[in-house]
Amino acid sequence: MRFKMILASSLSKKIYMSIAGLVWSAFLLVHLLGNLQLLNPDRDPFNKYSYFLTHQTGEFIYLAEFLLAFFFITHFLYAIWVQIGNWRARPHGYSMVRWAKNTSKRSLGSVTMIYTGALVLIFLVLHLIHFKYGEVVYYTPKGYTHQIRDMYFTVMEFFKNPVNVFFYVAVMVLLGFHLSHGAWSAFQSLGLSGKRFTPFIYTIGVLFAIVVAVGFVFLPLWIYFTRGGAL
Amino acid sequence: MEKKKLTIHLKVWRQKDADSKGKFVNYTVNDVNPDMSFLEMLDVLNEELIKKDEEPIEFDNDCREGICGMCGSVINGTAHGPQSGMTTCDVRMRMFKDGETIVVEPFRARAFPVIKDLAVDRSALDRIMSKGGYTSVRTGGVPEALSVPVPKPNADEAMDMAACIGCGACVAACPNASAALFVGAKVSHLALLPQGRPEAARRVERMVAQMDEEGFGACSNHGECEAVCPKEISITAIGRMRREYLKAMFK
Ligand code: HEM
Ligand code: SF4
Ligand code: FES
Numbered sequence: 206m207r208f209k210m211i212l213a214s215s216l217s218k219k220i221y222m223s224i225a226g227l228v229w230s231a232f233l234l235v236h237l238l239g240n241l242q243l244l245n246p247d248r249d250p251f252n253k254y255s256y257f258l259t260h261q262t263g264e265f266i267y268l269a270e271f272l273l274a275f276f277f278i279t280h281f282l283y284a285i286w287v288q289i290g291n292w293r294a295r296p297h298g299y300s301m302v303r304w305a306k307n308t309s310k311r312s313l314g315s316v317t318m319i320y321t322g323a324l325v326l327i328f329l330v331l332h333l334i335h336f337k338y339g340e341v342v343y344y345t346p347k348g349y350t351h352q353i354r355d356m357y358f359t360v361m362e363f364f365k366n367p368v369n370v371f372f373y374v375a376v377m378v379l380l381g382f383h384l385s386h387g388a389w390s391a392f393q394s395l396g397l398s399g400k401r402f403t404p405f406i407y408t409i410g411v412l413f414a415i416v417v418a419v420g421f422v423f424l425p426l427w428i429y430f431t432r433g434g435a436l
Numbered sequence: 437m438e439k440k441k442l443t444i445h446l447k448v449w450r451q452k453d454a455d456s457k458g459k460f461v462n463y464t465v466n467d468v469n470p471d472m473s474f475l476e477m478l479d480v481l482n483e484e485l486i487k488k489d490e491e492p493i494e495f496d497n498d499c500r501e502g503i504c505g506m507c508g509s510v511i512n513g514t515a516h517g518p519q520s521g522m523t524t525c526d527v528r529m530r531m532f533k534d535g536e537t538i539v540v541e542p543f544r545a546r547a548f549p550v551i552k553d554l555a556v557d558r559s560a561l562d563r564i565m566s567k568g569g570y571t572s573v574r575t576g577g578v579p580e581a582l583s584v585p586v587p588k589p590n591a592d593e594a595m596d597m598a599a600c601i602g603c604g605a606c607v608a609a610c611p612n613a614s615a616a617l618f619v620g621a622k623v624s625h626l627a628l629l630p631q632g633r634p635e636a637a638r639r640v641e642r643m644v645a646q647m648d649e650e651g652f653g654a655c656s657n658h659g660e661c662e663a664v665c666p667k668e669i670s671i672t673a674i675g676r677m678r679r680e681y682l683k684a685m686f687k
Binding site for chain 2: 206210211214215216217218219220287290291293294295296297298299300301302303304305306307308309310311315316318386389390393394395396397398399400403
């Protein structure tokens with residue numbers, strides 16, 4: 206196959222988007238599990254985990270960050286490219302659209318992918334500013350002889366502000382919509398489909414979206430209502 | 437017993453030719469027999485229009501029994517009308533209520549320019565077919581039956597895929613005007629049979645390239661196509677096309 210086609214055919218674009226989307230979906234799950242340590246009233250485990258990732262994995266962290274950035278950028282650049290092509294494919298829209306019910310998988314999530322995606326993109330930039338490049342406070346955890354960053358503190362402070370809580374909750378709900386269609390769609394885009402497999406992966410995809418969205422919605426709310434914001 | 441006749445209000449897209457702007461025009465058809473087909477109702481309206489010395493509404497049709505793939509309009513917002521698994525010519529007037537307003541639009545896609553009113557040019561699908569909707573065979577005597585074994589499940593599935601009549605409803609219903617279901621059906625039909633294997637990689641590559649060239653959108657897996665397809669072709673056809681494409685990528 207010609208190189209141009211491998212890079213830019215309508216099928217190829219979706220293949221790369223789906224790989225990148227799946228990598229990010231997996232990352233989200235790991236990220237959520239790691240963040241559950243915020244529920245622990247003891248700040249040490251979360252901070253040690255954070256310290257481990259950033260200081261004790263050697264070069265690995267740079268590779269991981271590079272790959273995440275690479276896949277994120279791939280995903281949204283292809284997303285914009287695909288979406289513009291899709292808009293151009295129907296210059297004159299219908300005056301009346303009634304979704305076919307039957308077996309259709311069209312949903313609120315599937316028709317808003319570009320909008321939920323765009324908000325996630327803005328969110329990601331802000332998210333890095335809030336935490337990774339946010340306020341840095343050092344402390345010495347039990348059993349350590351040196352200071353490490355108190356990420357736990359930064360997070361708790363951040364979610365004392367109800368505006369921040371609202372923003373995070375809203376975007377995580379939208380992310381849930383993105384994944385409610387995206388997760389199964391990625392498998393279909395890779396040709397992983399079949400009479401029995403498709404209904405199965407569709408259900409798994411929706412469940413995955415619910416778990417991720419509920420998890421990330423729960424954390425800020427929990428912090429706000431138990432750690433001072435609402436008190 | 438005589439069935440109650442219907443009064444039907446229509447909002448029909450009228451467009452002189454590809455370069456004109458086009459607009460909706462309202463009509464009322466009285467005394468519609470509920471057992472009439474939708475196209476027969478349009479025939480009745482057209483006769484009235486001709487008597488009044490007006491231009492009749494142009495629409496495509498041929499067999500009027502759901503097998504040729506010529507007909508096709510978007511009726512009340514859904515390609516081939518409100519019920520699944522039907523062509524436009526299968527639609528019956530009893531599916532509508534007395535006094536209902538029915539909106540009738542052509543299939544809309546950049547790759548399907550309007551010829552006139554409801555008739556659109558779907559030759560883009562033919563050009564995709566010309567890129568690989570065939571197998572090359574040896575000429576000469578008829579080969580011995582059963583000399584090429586075909587597993588029964590493959591034969592069945594290839595038959596389901598071959599049921600595609602090329603009507604273009606999948607394109608019309610797709611939010612992206614993607615032809616993925618049509619191309620998926622054509623690619624799968626031949627890829628499932630041993631006779632189609634030798635050219636499988638070349639076929640999918642050339643047909644996908646032509647599909648993109650014609651200006652169809654990309655498939656976002658909404659699945660509207662499967663829901664409106666008169667032959668109920670499953671989107672697993674699109675999955676199979678992508679598997680064939682992935683194989684071809686590494687060739
Ligand atoms: C955490 C971040 C994200 C994750 C986990 C994610 C996940 C996914 C997945 C799994 C798909 C399905 C891919 C396919 O069917 O091939 C998808 C589709 C899509 N994503 Fe994302 N995405 C993310 C961020 C974004 C961003 C930042 C944008 C940018 C604007 C975006 C725009 C889209 C669009 C437009 C589609 C649909 C493409 C189509 O089929 O038409 N996503 N996403
Ligand atoms: S796949 Fe179905 S809807 Fe599409 S052209 Fe073929 S018969 Fe028509
Ligand atoms: S006119 Fe032949 S399928 Fe409708």
